[in-house]
Amino acid sequence: MRFDGTSAYVATEDLKVAVNAAIALERPLLVKGEPGTGKTVLAIEVAKALGAPLLEWHIKSTTKAQQGLYEYDAVTRLRDSQLGDERVKDIRNYIKRGKLWEAFTHEGRPVLLIDEIDKADIEFPNDLLQELDRMEFFVYETGEIVKAKQRPVVIITSNNEKELPDAFLRRCFFHYIRFPDQETMQAIVDVHFPGIKQRLVAEALRLFYEIRDVPGMKKKPSTSELLDWLKLLMVEDIGPETLRERDPKKLIPPLHGALIKNEQDVHLFERLAFMTRREGRPQ
Structure with a gap:
């Protein structure tokens, strides 16, 4: 899998090197740069160039790392149990898969975009360290381990609104998109x-x-x-x-x-x- 740019995206030589290095190392590519320099579009074009499916996780200030794994809807399950719904017998009916779960279990090797990670709480990157490193996580409600069939191509963007933890940076390949000449x-x-x-x-x-x-x-x-x-x-x-x-x-x-x-x-x-x-x- 190599990225050489696309007809719709002008990629500089150093950006191509960064993308291909991250793919080869199977590490997340952390992309920083001024807003509007094409960081988010990069993930879309990488997916097109590789012929890979794209999964997008757009981060907000209220986003929690757990949402990228899964969410357990205990409130709905309680309500259904009170109504005598048969679905309550299987807890899996109340687990909503997050973007990381989708990426880990996808048939092909997808491109996963984690967009504007610096918008979230300062602990957000640390909460994803193990999952991005080992490419697996544990589902407490069902007792199962979700493990990636193959490591997705992970592209993480940041507008430098917050400093990212050193432990998180060590697990990424970093590239700064300079403003175009x-x-x-x-x-x-x-x-x-x-x-x-x-x-x-x-x-x-x-x-x-x-x-x-x-x-x-x-x-x-x-x-x-x-x-x-x-x-x-x-x-x-x-x-x-x-x-x-x-x-x-x-x-x-x-x-x-x-x-x-x-x-x-x-x-x-x-x-x-x-x-x-x-x-x-x-x-």
């Missing part, structure tokens, strides 16, 4: 918009990277936001000439709501425009 970004744009006018792309990319380089920005625009912006520029038929304007009153680019998602950053550009206008006044 202009050449790589051009290739990403070409994949998503194969017929787009290159003059528009050139001006949009220039302006996009200028915005990212503005000192003091709280949230820099990401790859996904650039793609949204380009789509809007095409829908509104805004040409490269409009993007090239240097009018001090228009420092914020057209349709900037696709790129600038924070009121502090909007105010920052307004202040810069004011300073530019003031410096341009005759003395």
